[in-house]
Structure formats: structure tokens, C-alpha cells
Amino acid sequence: MKFGDAGSSWSKLFTAGDDSVKIVPTRELVAGDFRFDWGTGHTARNRSERFENDLIALSSGALALVDDDDFTVLDLGSRDAKLVAFAGRRPVKLDWSVGCASATGATLEMLGKFYDIDWEAIEVEDKWTPVTCGTYAIERIMDQVSAGESATRAIGRFVHGLARNCFDFTGKPDKLYLSGGFTLNRPFVEVLRRYTEVVLMGRTVPLSGLWSLAREENPEIGEIPKALLNW
Amino acid sequence: MLLNRKTLSEIIVSNSRVIGFWGAPPGRDLEEASRRFDGATFFDLDVFYDAKKSGAVPDAFCHIIRNCVDNAIALGDRLHCVVAATGPEKCDAGRFAARLVEEITGVEVVVTVNEGRKDPGAPLLCESRGSLKKRIIRTMEAIIEPLTSDEQRRAMADRCEPTHGFWGTPPHPIEVLDLFPETTHVFGWTRCVEQGRPADLDLETTVPDGLPIVFFSQGFCAKSMLAKQLAHKHRGMHVDVHDTLSAATMAKIEAFIRLSGVKT
Numbered sequence: 001m002k003f004g005d006a007g008s009s010w011s012k013l014f015t016a017g018d019d020s021v022k023i024v025p026t027r028e029l030v031a032g033d034f035r036f037d038w039g040t041g042h043t044a045r046n047r048s049e050r051f052e053n054d055l056i057a058l059s060s061g062a063l064a065l066v067d068d069d070d071f072t073v074l075d076l077g078s079r080d081a082k083l084v085a086f087a088g089r090r091p092v093k094l095d096w097s098v099g100c101a102s103a104t105g106a107t108l109e110m111l112g113k114f115y116d117i118d119w120e121a122i123e124v125e126d127k128w129t130p131v132t133c134g135t136y137a138i139e140r141i142m143d144q145v146s147a148g149e150s151a152t153r154a155i156g157r158f159v160h161g162l163a164r165n166c167f168d169f170t171g172k173p174d175k176l177y178l179s180g181g182f183t184l185n186r187p188f189v190e191v192l193r194r195y196t197e198v199v200l201m202g203r204t205v206p207l208s209g210l211w212s213l214a215r216e217e218n219p220e221i222g223e224i225p226k227a228l229l230n231w
Numbered sequence: 232m233l234l235n236r237k238t239l240s241e242i243i244v245s246n247s248r249v250i251g252f253w254g255a256p257p258g259r260d261l262e263e264a265s266r267r268f269d270g271a272t273f274f275d276l277d278v279f280y281d282a283k284k285s286g287a288v289p290d291a292f293c294h295i296i297r298n299c300v301d302n303a304i305a306l307g308d309r310l311h312c313v314v315a316a317t318g319p320e321k322c323d324a325g326r327f328a329a330r331l332v333e334e335i336t337g338v339e340v341v342v343t344v345n346e347g348r349k350d351p352g353a354p355l356l357c358e359s360r361g362s363l364k365k366r367i368i369r370t371m372e373a374i375i376e377p378l379t380s381d382e383q384r385r386a387m388a389d390r391c392e393p394t395h396g397f398w399g400t401p402p403h404p405i406e407v408l409d410l411f412p413e414t415t416h417v418f419g420w421t422r423c424v425e426q427g428r429p430a431d432l433d434l435e436t437t438v439p440d441g442l443p444i445v446f447f448s449q450g451f452c453a454k455s456m457l458a459k460q461l462a463h464k465h466r467g468m469h470v471d472v473h474d475t476l477s478a479a480t481m482a483k484i485e486a487f488i489r490l491s492g493v494k495t
Contacts, residue, residue: 056485056486090466094468094487097479
């Protein structure tokens with residue numbers, strides 16, 4: 001049984017029985033003939049026998065992996081931010097900032113490549129760049145760099161602004177479960193922890209959600225495999 | 232009284248004239264208009280018919296009010312008159328739109344206020360099982376063509392326990408309603424209309440505890456403040472939609488319904 005979470009930039013693929021998740025650029029997925037039994041993410045829609053929307057996959061995964069009654073999960077990846085807040089394990093807030101893509105992972109990846117950034121060298125400062133719109137923020141970074149600021153510091157402020165936005169977007173919870181590619185971005189996680197307790201869940205929560213949904217229909221597939229519990 | 236179910240374009244190219252209306256005007260005003268114009272049919276101006284944008288209403292404005300104004304302007308002399316709801320059962324924008332349409336088209340606009348019936352009627356369609364979209368459309372049609380005895384009997388026989396709730400006005404786009412299961416009960420203004428009390432704020436804000444409810448508000452509608460607060464109070468989900476139903480909004484509603492439904 002094949003599971004796929006096909007995001008805008010990266011696709012996470014898992015086949016039952018495998019001991020790891022395969023992560024490939026989505027452009028390879030688009031060029032190839034990948035098919036899934038269960039899929040999520042807009043690129044998977046026409047490649048899946050069973051398709052679940054991103055919020056359902058994320059929510060199902062979060063409910064399967066987190067025991068708390070009340071909790072908030074933010075999935076921050078390449079293009080967009082998805083949020084689910086539960087109270088009594090019922091969703092009370094669902095949000096998906098699919099419209100404005102500028103301030104998320106793809107932008108940071110591009111900035112990193114453009115300025116040849118070593119992410120481990122990014123230092124998080126108290127100052128931040130307001131990220132009301134990612135395009136303006138990029139302009140601000142370019143202005144700062146051309147004025148003599150180091151790209152590392154300018155991008156650090158951008159990351160700080162992004163973390164503040166995420167904290168506001170999630171409703172400023174005391175504890176935040178973070179899913180998606182940004183769990184791997186050390187400066188982002190570090191600065192987000194200035195605002196709230198952060199639990200890192202890795203990039204496979206939606207895949208865990210798909211597994212849980214598949215198990216509801218066929219309990220014989222068993223518990224969520226260890227390969228998906230990489231957090 | 233009869234409802235005209237033709238499209239806007241069909242009416243424009245025909246030789247017939249209609250009585251336009253919006254909101255839920257009092258029955259006596261609708262009947263009076265029907266008498267004055269020899270039983271002419273009624274045309275619901277709230278509905279989206281893809282009328283040419285008149286530009287009379289700003290883009291950042293309630294889409295339902297824009298429908299009312301653009302439809303009326305597009306119909307022009309195909310209208311005998313417009314029976315406009317302008318009281319608390321509609322909104323301030325209903326009152327302003329009445330003035331605007333009269334000025335732009337020169338068509339007579341009958342300004343009405345619906346105080347509502349003394350005792351609320353039964354919420355038949357709001358609590359019966361079946362397509363939510365069809366039930367809400369029929370509820371609005373019933374302003375002109377009340378339910379027949381057969382329909383009332385069927386609705387009572389089909390009454391169901393709710394798994395979900397929809398609160399709000401008929402939405403634009405109406406396809407929002409296709410996302411809900413057949414066991415969805417209707418609350419808010421739409422229910423007030425079925426119960427004959429469209430201005431009853433207490434009835435409008437009454438919802439059962441524990442039922443997962445989507446509180447819908449049309450973008451730029453003042454009811455959004457009710458929707459937001461009620462969603463917070465009853466742990467439901469507030470959804471605000473303007474012109475189009477985005478993939479994100481659709482996913483939110485689908486996820487809420489899927490993850491919070493009462494299993495029957």
C-alpha cells in the first residue's frame with residue numbers, strides 16, 4: 001500500500017513495509033508516474049485512489065500522535081501554513097493560508113540559495129523584519145544587504161518575523177506542535193521557542209494521518225509504522 | 232403568488248415583466264404587489280445569476296447585496312417594481328440598496344419592514360433530512376410559494392436527528408452547501424425565515440449546545456460579528472466567504488464536518 005503527501009516543493013512517499021520515508025522533489029513526482037493508494041497534497045489529487053484534503057490528513061495524523069485533549073498543530077512547509085486547534089479533541093479552529101505563499105519555506109529556500117546562506121550560521125536576534133507580506137520582506141532584506149548589513153543577519157530577522165507571524169496565526173498557544181519542513185530549520189525553531197513551547201513532529205504527520213484513515217477502513221494494516229514516527 | 236424560476240437572461244430577452252424582491256418582505260406587501268400587477272410572477276434578486284457588474288456597489292461589499300443591485304439594474308424595465316426588505320430582518324445595506332436601485336433604474340421600490348409573525352412557525356425544512364442546498368433554496372422560495380401540505384407532511388416525516396449544523400444566510404456561492412451531509416440542521420437567519428420571524432435576533436442566535444456547527448457569514452456582512460462570537464461560544468467553526476469558495480475554505484469545512492460529526 002502506497003502513501004503520498006505531495007507538497008508544492010517536496011513530496012513524502014511511503015510504502016507499507018518500508019523502513020523509511022522517501023522524500024523527493026515534487027517536480028520529479030510530476031514528471032514520473034507515481035500512483036498512491038492514499039494521497040494528500042494538491043499534486044496527489046489525480047494520482048491517488050483515495051485522496052484526503054491536507055487539513056484532514058494533518059488533523060487525523062495529529063489526533064493519532066498526540067494524546068492531549070486540547071492542543072494546537074501548525075504545519076509549515078514550502079508554500080503555505082495549515083493550522084488545526086483542538087478542544088476536547090474536537091477541531092475548533094481550522095485554517096489554511098493557501099493564498100499568500102511568499103513568507104514560507106520556498107521563499108526561505110530561494111533566499112538561502114540566492115545569498116548562499118549557511119543556515120547553521122544564522123543568529124537569531126531580538127530584532128525582526130515585519131512579514132506582513134513576504135514580497136515586501138524580501139525587498140527589505142535586499143535593502144538591508146545593499147546598505148551593508150550581512151545577509152545572514154538580515155535573513156535572521158526575516159525568520160524572526162516569520163516565527164512571530166506563526167505564533168499570532170496559531171492564536172498564541174502555550175504549547176505548539178510543529179509539523180512540516182520548518183521543523184528542520186534550526187533558527188526558525190529557536191526563535192519560535194522564545195514565544196511558546198514547541199514540540200517538533202517532523203514532516204510525516206500527514207502521512208501518519210493517511211495511515212490512520214486507511215486503518216479505520218482496514219484495521220489489519222496495524223499501528224502507524226515506526227518509519228512515520230520520526231519525531 | 233408565483234415565483235419566476237427563469238434565469239435573468241431569459242427574463243431580459245422575454246416580453247414578460249416581473250416583480251423583483253429581496254430578503255423576506257411581509258406577505259401582505261408581496262400580495263399587494265401581486266394584486267397591483269395582475270398576478271405577475273416574483274423574481275428573487277438575492278440570487279446570483281451572473282448579472283453584468285453594474286459597478287454601483289463597491290467590490291469590497293456583501294455579494295448578496297451586490298446581487299440585489301446588479302440584478303435589478305440588469306432587469307431595468309423588465310421590473311414592475313421591487314419589493315425590498317429594508318428593516319432589521321435584512322440589514323442597513325438593504326435600505327441603502329433600495330435607495331440606490333430606485334435612483335439608478337427609476338423603477339418603483341416598495342420599501343418594507345417585516346416585523347415577523349407573533350408565534351414562530353415550525354422549522355420543517357430546517358430539521359428534515361435531505362440535500363441542504365435544496366432545503367435552503369426551497370425555504371427561500373417559500374417566501375412567495377409556501378410549502379404545500381404534501382411538502383409539509385414529507386418534511387415532518389423526514390425529520391432527523393442532526394449530526395451537524397449550518398448557521399447563516401443562504402450563501403454565495405450556494406455550492407458551499409453541497410459540502411454538508413443530509414443530516415445537517417439549519418440555524419440563524421435562514422431558520423428565522425422559515426419560522427416567519429426574520430428579524431428575531433434571539434431566534435437567530437439560538438443554537439443547540441454540543442452540535443458541530445459551521446457559522447457562515449458572507450464577506451463584508453455585519454452578521455459576521457454574530458457568526459464569530461457564536462462559533463467561539465459554541466465551539467463551532469466560523470467561515471467567512473466573499474466571492475469564491477477557495478480550496479482552503481472548502482478543505483476547512485470538509486475537515487470540520489469529517490472530524491467533528493456526531494455519528495448516527
